[in-house]
Amino acid sequence: MTSEQLLETTNRSLPIVLLRAREAVMAHFRPMLAAHGLTEQQWRVLRVLSEMGELDASHLAHHACILPPSLTRMLKTLEANGWIEGRRDKDDGRRMLFSATEEGMRFIATVSPKGAAIYHDLVDAYGEEKLRQLVDLLDELQTSVNGVAK
Numbered sequence: 001m002t003s004e005q006l007l008e009t010t011n012r013s014l015p016i017v018l019l020r021a022r023e024a025v026m027a028h029f030r031p032m033l034a035a036h037g038l039t040e041q042q043w044r045v046l047r048v049l050s051e052m053g054e055l056d057a058s059h060l061a062h063h064a065c066i067l068p069p070s071l072t073r074m075l076k077t078l079e080a081n082g083w084i085e086g087r088r089d090k091d092d093g094r095r096m097l098f099s100a101t102e103e104g105m106r107f108i109a110t111v112s113p114k115g116a117a118i119y120h121d122l123v124d125a126y127g128e129e130k131l132r133q134l135v136d137l138l139d140e141l142q143t144s145v146n147g148v149a150k
Contacts, residue, residue, distance in 0.1 A: 028122060032114050036107075041066050042074055043111075046083060046100060050108045054099040056089070083107055 010016050026040060033043050044064040049055065052063060061071045075098060078084040083104030089095035100108065123131055 025122065028118050029115060032111070032118060036111050038111070039074075041070065042078060043115075045071070045074060045078060046104060046108055049084060049098060049100040050105060054097045056095050056097055060098055078104075 008014070030040070033040060038046075041064070044066065045060065048060060048063045055063070057068065057071060057075070060066075061068045064071070066074070075084065075086065079086060082101060084098055085101050086096045086098045089097050126134075
């Protein structure tokens with residue numbers, strides 16, 4: 001069998017199927033985020049900081065799945081909105097640490113129930129057990145392929 005024969009058609013290609021699934025899910029969340037003046041990436045940053053506490057930019061970029069150059073611009077916007085704050089690390093003056101402000105936490109508390117309601121609708125449509133299995137399988141896939149040579 002040749003490598004061309006191993007490739008699935010695009011409608012069964014893993015990268016494309018994952019992108020389609022992501023877009024199908026995010027289509028439900030984007031209007032809510034837009035109504036609050038947020039991009040998907042900004043929301044991820046706020047959620048990560050609210051859940052994990054203070055982080056440096058590299059850890060924040062990793063956990064929010066954002067490229068560092070995009071994060072740098074986004075942090076300025078989130079700081080200007082008063083939702084996050086940055087401070088120099090006392091042990092390493094070159095390193096910045098970021099955290100959600102009280103205002104940012106209030107904002108997250110306002111928006112989160114709307115996101116949770118959308119998520120609940122997705123669970124109702126797909127099934128709680130199937131969704132849990134899907135997330136577990138995707139986590140397993142990520143762990144498995146992280147060691148694959150690029």
